[in-house]
Structure formats: structure tokens, C-alpha cells
Amino acid sequence: MGGDHGPKVILPALVKVIERRPDVRFLIYGRDDAVRPVLDQLPRLAGVSEFVHCEVAVRMDDKPSQALRHGRWKSSMWKAVEAVKNGHADVCISAGNTGALMAMSKFCLRTMASIDRPAIAALWPTVRGESVVLDVGATIGADAHQLIDFAILGAAMARALLALDRPTVGLLNVGVEEIKGQEEVKEAGLLLREANLKSMDYRGFVEGDDLGKGTVDVVVTEGFAGNIALKTAEGTAKQIGEYLRAAMSRTLMARIGYLFAKSAFDRLREKMDVRKVNGGVFLGLNGIVVKSHGGTDDEGFAAAIELGYDMVRNRLIEKIKSDLDTFHARQPQLQAEIPAAAGDGDE
Amino acid sequence: MGGDHGPKVILPALVKVIERRPDVRFLIYGRDDAVRPVLDQLPRLAGVSEFVHCEVAVRMDDKPSQALRHGRWKSSMWKAVEAVKNGHADVCISAGNTGALMAMSKFCLRTMASIDRPAIAALWPTVRGESVVLDVGATIGADAHQLIDFAILGAAMARALLALDRPTVGLLNVGVEEIKGQEEVKEAGLLLREANLKSMDYRGFVEGDDLGKGTVDVVVTEGFAGNIALKTAEGTAKQIGEYLRAAMSRTLMARIGYLFAKSAFDRLREKMDVRKVNGGVFLGLNGIVVKSHGGTDDEGFAAAIELGYDMVRNRLIEKIKSDLDTFHARQPQLQAEIPAAAGDGDE
Numbered sequence: 063m064g065g066d067h068g069p070k071v072i073l074p075a076l077v078k079v080i081e082r083r084p085d086v087r088f089l090i091y092g093r094d095d096a097v098r099p100v101l102d103q104l105p106r107l108a109g110v111s112e113f114v115h116c117e118v119a120v121r122m123d124d125k126p127s128q129a130l131r132h133g134r135w136k137s138s139m140w141k142a143v144e145a146v147k148n149g150h151a152d153v154c155i156s157a158g159n160t161g162a163l164m165a166m167s168k169f170c171l172r173t174m175a176s177i178d179r180p181a182i183a184a185l186w187p188t189v190r191g192e193s194v195v196l197d198v199g200a201t202i203g204a205d206a207h208q209l210i211d212f213a214i215l216g217a218a219m220a221r222a223l224l225a226l227d228r229p230t231v232g233l234l235n236v237g238v239e240e241i242k243g244q245e246e247v248k249e250a251g252l253l254l255r256e257a258n259l260k261s262m263d264y265r266g267f268v269e270g271d272d273l274g275k276g277t278v279d280v281v282v283t284e285g286f287a288g289n290i291a292l293k294t295a296e297g298t299a300k301q302i303g304e305y306l307r308a309a310m311s312r313t314l315m316a317r318i319g320y321l322f323a324k325s326a327f328d329r330l331r332e333k334m335d336v337r338k339v340n341g342g343v344f345l346g347l348n349g350i351v352v353k354s355h356g357g358t359d360d361e362g363f364a365a366a367i368e369l370g371y372d373m374v375r376n377r378l379i380e381k382i383k384s385d386l387d388t389f390h391a392r393q394p395q396l397q398a399e400i401p402a403a404a405g406d407g408d409e
Numbered sequence: 410m411g412g413d414h415g416p417k418v419i420l421p422a423l424v425k426v427i428e429r430r431p432d433v434r435f436l437i438y439g440r441d442d443a444v445r446p447v448l449d450q451l452p453r454l455a456g457v458s459e460f461v462h463c464e465v466a467v468r469m470d471d472k473p474s475q476a477l478r479h480g481r482w483k484s485s486m487w488k489a490v491e492a493v494k495n496g497h498a499d500v501c502i503s504a505g506n507t508g509a510l511m512a513m514s515k516f517c518l519r520t521m522a523s524i525d526r527p528a529i530a531a532l533w534p535t536v537r538g539e540s541v542v543l544d545v546g547a548t549i550g551a552d553a554h555q556l557i558d559f560a561i562l563g564a565a566m567a568r569a570l571l572a573l574d575r576p577t578v579g580l581l582n583v584g585v586e587e588i589k590g591q592e593e594v595k596e597a598g599l600l601l602r603e604a605n606l607k608s609m610d611y612r613g614f615v616e617g618d619d620l621g622k623g624t625v626d627v628v629v630t631e632g633f634a635g636n637i638a639l640k641t642a643e644g645t646a647k648q649i650g651e652y653l654r655a656a657m658s659r660t661l662m663a664r665i666g667y668l669f670a671k672s673a674f675d676r677l678r679e680k681m682d683v684r685k686v687n688g689g690v691f692l693g694l695n696g697i698v699v700k701s702h703g704g705t706d707d708e709g710f711a712a713a714i715e716l717g718y719d720m721v722r723n724r725l726i727e728k729i730k731s732d733l734d735t736f737h738a739r740q741p742q743l744q745a746e747i748p749a750a751a752g753d754g755d756e
Contacts, residue, residue, distance in 0.1 A: 188648070189648050189651050189652075199583055202583070202590070202591055203591075234637060236546055236549070236632070236633055236636040236637065237636075237640075243549070243633075244549055244550075244633060269636075269637070269640045270636065270637040270638065270639065270640025270641035270642075270643070270644055271640040271641065271643050271644030271647070272644065273641055273644055273645075274641070274644035274645050274647060274648035275644060275647075275648070283637075285583070286583055286590075286591060286634060287633060287634045287637045289583040289584075289616075289617065290581060290583065290616070290617040290630075290634045290637065290638050291617065291637050291638060291641040292617065293584075293616050293617025293618040294617035294618065294620055294621070294638040294641045294642050294645075295617075295641050295642070295644075295645045296617070296618050297617060297618030297619065297620055297621035297622060297642075298620075298621050298641075298642045298645040298646055298649075299645055299649060300618070300621060300622075301535070301536050301621035301622070302645075302646060302649050302681065304536050305536075305677055305680045305681065306653075306677055309670075309673040309674070309676045309677040309680075310670060310673055312673060312676070313672065313673065315669050315670065315672065315673075316669070316670040316672065316673035318666075318669045318670075319665075319666040319667065319668070319669030319670025319671070319673065320666065320670060321666070322662050322663070322665045322666030322669060323656075323657060323662065323663040323665075323666025323667060323670065324666070325660065325662065325663065326656040326657055326659060326660065326662075326663035326666065327656070329656045329659070330652055330653055330656040333652045333656070334649065334652065
């Protein structure tokens with residue numbers, strides 16, 4: 063029911079996924095009058111799907127607390143998250159209200175044992191390929207232990223998605239000399255270096271320009287700076303796209319040049335296509351939830367589904383659990399330092 | 410003496426400025442053996458300059474404390490800053506060690522009365538023109554009063570440089586619903602809205618993608634997020650430049666297209682030329698100091714000088730002083746709230 067376009071975009075996206083991941087099965091949660099008419103036009107989708115009517119749909123402008131109040135136990139969003147909890151679904155994908163989705167996911171799935179707060183991870187296109195960047199907006203501020211949790215979560219995601227045995231990890235920091243970065247970041251860096259984990263190759267601090275370079279496979283930061291970095295990069299890409307469009311249409315010669323180079327421009331457009339990296343992954347919960355951009359089209363929503371599919375296929379949750387266990391078994395003093403009240407895991 | 414190339418790049422930059430700002434005069438501080446041979450080749454520059462030999466030069470890798478210890482009172486960097494303090498110069502420009510330059514500037518020029526900490530402001534190219542963004546790296550973290558100071562400083566800079574009567578101002582924040590941003594940012598927003606200043610048109614929160622759009626003339630943030638945003642944007646621009654270069658050289662058709670559209674590409678390159686927006690402006694001190702990128706060429710360093718020149722011509726320091734006075738006169742309760750120990754102004 064979520065996103066700017068609802069079932070009209072969501073359901074055609076599912077059809078695209080069936081073509082590329084033929085063993086996929088869908089549980090579709092939504093209001094009958096909105097979903098049925100579209101689903102009836104898509105017999106192939108109907109054949110591999112189960113549709114569950116839900117009277118209540120979370121609105122895009124509901125506050126998380128409102129959404130929980132009105133939508134808990136019964137809304138389509140809640141039901142979709144609950145399907146993961148009950149084991150009916152392997153992953154939940156939504157283009158709906160981010161705050162509500164995070165609130166319901168936390169409430170329903172709970173954070174993993176030893177994880178204090180979940181993070182939202184993004185796949186970041188780089189000149190080398192893709193990196194995992196987290197947190198891009200679930201939290202504001204993070205202490206050293208939370209940053210280490212994010213590093214473990216992000217490294218597991220990189221192993222599940224990017225076919226890496228031991229992804230490189232960096233902590234996002236500022237490089238100007240008079241300030242050596244946030245205390246939390248420095249402390250997390252010391253602890254990560256000391257831990258020398260098998261699941262990741264910790265490489266130290268990275269700066270904002272290392273994101274696009276792909277200097278490391280996983281970039282770890284708290285959510286305020288991470289969200290600003292993500293949106294700044296999106297804004298810069300759009301800005302340069304506008305410059306390019308304006309330059310290419312300004313003179314006849316430029317327009318002729320554009321025609322000759324059209325396939326090159328198409329390739330560039332494909333490279334810069336944000337739809338292909340659509341999907342913020344909620345990490346640190348007992349289940350996988352993927353948040354699609356609300357404004358995306360069917361291709362973008364399909365990418366978010368496939369992101370979830372691939373993480374399930376590559377056993378992301380098991381990887382995370384085993385990495386967390388290994389880390390805490392080797393760092394018992396660290397675990398003891400985390401106040402019991404901070405974690406709300408259910409294990 | 411600073412930057413990656415020293416006098417070989419710095420002095421030719423001064424020649425460029427003389428051509429475009431014929432009334433400029435230079436005080437050049439450096440080691441005789443490094444500066445003289447280059448200066449002797451540039452008679453026109455020698456005619457409008459005074460060269461002052463300084464035995465000591467701050468190294469690019471000196472820590473700020475080291476630089477102060479070895480370079481205070483006598484290094485070329487100190488002498489250049491001191492020239493502003495003594496009124497011998499109107500503005501100091503350096504391509505040297507950022508941390509050392511900020512430490513010496515603070516120590517020598519002191520912060521303005523009522524200003525707690527200086528900020529570094531950058532000119533940010535946008536699709537609408539240019540915006541002022543601060544702080545991009547002088548500080549980590551900022552409370553509400555410091556953010557308000559940054560807003561006043563940035564608005565004065567926008568008026569001095571961008572020919573605006575009442576620049577629009579936004580506070581950089583995150584927009585995801587479940588978290589409403591940092592407490593300090595929210596408090597600063599309330600106070601700015603309440604103050605309704607003549608010197609700026611406060612427009613509320615902006616997000617990372619508003620930077621490139623030029624949604625507001627002045628974007629205010631603390632230095633950690635600001636530095637990461639700045640470097641992320643630089644990195645993204647480079648990344649897209651690489652994509653574009655790769656796309657345009659991949660096929661014969663693309664290369665032919667490139668030739669036809671060459672003037673358009675030149676225009677794009679000019680738009681994306683970071684040299685033209687070179688220069689971090691230290692704001693909040695009793696004098697103007699501009700930090701050029703260390704790796705820039707003569708055109709880039711010339712841009713940093715002209716940035717300083719234009720701010721002096723447009724009486725930036727007087728604008729800031731008068732805006733601060735107006736603000737604090739109207740907000741006596743706010744001034745009273747600032748702990749006396751926080752300010753180290755000398756007025």
C-alpha cells in the first residue's frame with residue numbers, strides 16, 4: 063500500500079522479479095479494493111502469490127507513534143513484518159513510511175541479542191563497484207560499541223551481497239588536522255583494530271570522498287552524518303546530471319555530438335541509475351526488512367525485492383549471528399561493559 | 410611556503426590576480442631561498458609586493474600544537490596572520506597546514522566578542538549559483554548558540570560575496586520521520602525563527618540534497634557532518650567525471666560525439682571546476698583568513714585570493730560585527746545564557 067504510487071507500481075515490480083528469480087513466492091498485504099483490481103490483471107503473479115486483505119494501511123505522513131497506535135496487529139505493514147517473525151516470509155519489503163516501518167520492525171522483530179540499536183544500510187555505487195554504508199538514518203549519534211555493531215552488521219551484509227570473504231571496513235571521519243574526529247569514532251577504531259576479526263579487514267578511518275572511490279567495502283558512521291552524506295551524494299549526482307543535460311542541448315554541435323555518443327550517454331545514465339541501488343536494509347533485527355524509496359518505479363521496487371532475496375539466499379541473518387557470537391566470545395570484557403538496559407534483544 | 414608546490418605555484422597566482430584586481434598589493438612571507446628565485450622572474454609582481462624573509466616555515470604535517478610551539482612569533486604563517494592583526498594586511502591567504510593555520514589564527518586574531526568558536530565556510534556550487542556552507546571542518550559538534558553564530562557569520566558572508574540583501578538560511582538536518590534531528594539543531598531552529606533577523610531570511614531545515622539544489626543561500630551545520638558532506642560531494646563529482654570519461658572513450662561513435670560536443674564538455678568541465686570555488690574562509694575571528702586547498706594550481710590559488718579580496722572590499726568584518734551586535738541587542742536573554750567562559754573574544 064506504500065510509496066507514492068501503491069499497488070500500481072508495486073505489483074508490476076513483482077512480475078519483473080518472477081522473471082529473474084523464478085523460485086520467488088509472494089505474500090501480498092493490502093486493502094482489497096486497491097490490490098485486487100491490479101492483481102487480477104496479472105495472472106502470472108497471482109499464481110505465485112497469496113493476497114491477504116488488511117483493512118488498515120499506514121499513511122505516508124503518519125508519525126511512527128501514530129502508526130503503531132493505529133496499525134499495530136492489523137495494518138498491512140504490520141502483517142508484512144509479522145510474516146517474517148512467524149517464518150511465513152523470509153524478508154519484508156515496503157515502499158511505505160520509513161519511520162513507521164522502522165518502529166514496527168523494532169517492535170515486532172526485536173533487535174538481536176547484544177545489538178543495542180538497528181541501523182539502515184545502503185548499497186553505495188562506487189568507481190570500484192558497490193560498498194555497504196551504514197547507518198544512513200536510523201539513529202542520531204552512536205557510541206563506540208554501536209559503531210562496532212554497525213561494522214559487524216555491515217561486514218556480514220557485504221559478505222552476503224558482494225561475494226567477499228573478508229570485506230574491508232572503514233570508519234567515516236574527518237581528516238582535518240586540528241581535530242582528530244569524534245571520540246566515539248576514535249574509540250571504535252582502537253577496539254576494531256585490537257579485535258582483528260576474521261569477518262572483516264578493518265582499515266582505519268575514511269573520509270567523505272572515499273565513499274565514491276570505494277576505498278573500503280563497508281563504511282561505518284552514525285546516522286546523522288550518514289544520512290547527510292547519502293543525500294548530498296544523491297543531490298550532487300542530480301546536479302551534475304542537470305549541468306550535463308544543459309550543456310548537451312545548448313548548441314547544435316553539442317546536440318549532434320549527443321546523437322553520436324548516445325549509447326555512451328545511455329551507459330552513463332545506467333551507471334548513475336539510482337533505481338538499481340534502491341533499498342535501505344534494516345540491520346540488527348531478528349529478520350530482514352528492506353525499505354524501498356517511496357517514489358521509485360517498478361524497476362526500482364524490483365531491485366529492492368531482489369536485494370532482500372539475495373540476502374536471504376546468502377543467509378545474512380545466520381552470518382550476522384555467528385559474527386556477533388564470535389566477536390563477543392572473544393571480547394567478553396566488551397560485552398560486560400554494555401549496560402544491560404541498553405539492549406532490548408529478545409534472546 | 411605552504412601547499413604541495415610552494416612559491417612555484419603561489420607566486421604565479423599572484424600575477425594572475427594583479428591582472429584582474431589591479432589595485433591589489435601583496436605582502437609575501439617565506440624563506441628567502443625558496444621565494445627569491447621565483448619572485449626575481451616576475452618583475453611585475455615584485456613591483457606591487459613586499460617580501461619578508463622568515464627563517465621558519467610550518468610543515469604540512471606539523472600538528473597544530475607543534476606548529477604553535479616552533480612557529481609562533483616567527484614563522485611565515487604566523488607573520489602573515491599577524492599582518493592582518495596589525496592592520497598591515499586586509500586578509501591573509503595560505504595554502505599551508507589547515508590545523509596550524511586555524512590554531513595560529515585563533516591565537517593571534519582571537520575570536521570576535523560573543524563568538525565562541527570560529528567556523529570554516531565554503532562556497533558551494535549549486536544549480537542556482539553558489540551557496541555558503543559552514544562549518545566544514547573547524548569544529549566537531551556545535552550547540553544551538555554556536556549554530557546561530559554560524560548562521561549570522563554565514564549570512565554576512567553571503568551578503569558580502571553574493572550580492573544579496575537578505576540571504577536565505579537553512580539548518581542542515583535529516584528528514585527521516587522517526588528521528589527529528591539533533592536537539593541542538595531543533596533548538597537553533599526555534600531561536601532563529603523567533604529572532605526573525607533583518608540580516609537573514611531563516612527558512613528552516615534543509616537536507617543533504619538541498620546543498621546541490623541551492624535551496625537556500627546559507628547552509629548551517631556543525632563541522633563533522635559539514636566536512637563529510639563537502640568531501641562526499643567532491644568525491645561524487647569526481648566519480649561521475651570518471652564514469653563520463655570512461656563512457657566517452659569506449660566506442661568510436663562516442664569519441665566522434667565527444668569531438669562534436671567538445672565545447673559543451675568544456676563548459677561542463679568549467680562548471681565542475683573545483684579550483685574556482687577554492688578557499689575555506691575562517692569566520693568569527695577579528696580578521697579574515699582564507700585557506701586554499703594545498704594541492705591547487707595557480708588558477709585555484711588566485712581564486713582563493715580573489716575570494717579574500719572581494720570579502721574585504723565588501724566589508725565582511727563590519728557586516729558581521731554589526732549583525733552580531735543587532736542580534737545580541739535584541740536577544741539579551743540569549744547572551745546571558747552563554748557562559749562567560751565559553752567566549753575568548755578580546756573585546
